[in-house]
Amino acid sequence: xxxxxxxxxxxxxxxxxxxxxxxxxxxxxxxxxxxxxxxxxxxxxxxxxxxxxxxxxxxxxxxxxxxxxxxxxxxxxxxxxxxxxxxxxxxxxxxxxxxxxxxxxxxxxxxxxxxxxxxxxxxxxxxxxxxxxxxxxxxxxxxxxxxxxxxxxxxxxxxxxxxxxxxxxx
Numbered sequence: 001x002x003x004x005x006x007x008x009x010x011x012x013x014x015x016x017x018x019x020x021x022x023x024x025x026x027x028x029x030x031x032x033x034x035x036x037x038x039x040x041x042x043x044x045x046x047x048x049x050x051x052x053x054x055x056x057x058x059x060x061x062x063x064x065x066x067x068x069x070x071x072x073x074x075x076x077x078x079x080x081x082x083x084x085x086x087x088x089x090x091x092x093x094x095x096x097x098x099x100x101x102x103x104x105x106x107x108x109x110x111x112x113x114x115x116x117x118x119x120x121x122x123x124x125x126x127x128x129x130x131x132x133x134x135x136x137x138x139x140x141x142x143x144x145x146x147x148x149x150x151x152x153x154x155x156x157x158x159x160x161x162x163x164x165x166x167x168x169x170x
Contacts, residue, residue, distance in 0.1 A: 042110075111134060
């Protein structure tokens with residue numbers, strides 16, 4: 001029997017303490033221990049991007065990390081995008097709705113979190129920078145043109161309307 005390890009993490013502004021199996025993946029910890037099921041489990045190999053979250057300001061694949069590796073860190077999941085007080089959607093979420101950047105929704109949390117990191121680092125990305133930032137996220141439904149349009153709109157909404165490099169198609 002494996003000894004449990006104590007983990008303390010802050011997720012979406014709330015601090016959690018749990019004792020977990022040291023082999024428990026971070027995505028399973030979020031989904032099964034904290035009941036934050038917006039982070040999806042796709043390929044479990046870090047290839048599809050469905051499990052993307054923000055860890056200490058950087059987008060990471062939560063299926064590739066163990067929960068114990070996140071001890072003492074600050075995490076943000078897709079549930080943390082919506083304003084908890086008002087219920088208002090984050091501009092990135094609204095942009096994906098407005099530009100039809102989702103269909104089945106399975107990949108959407110990963111795209112949203114990757115977009116959050118992109119726009120935090122680069123508020124006015126070019127189309128190529130958007131494509132590069134989303135390169136590790138896979139969608140099986142929409143194609144990618146609506147997703148690119150969604151990120152463009154999110155950039156415009158979050159940077160006061162300034163948006164570079166949107167000439168040409170996605």
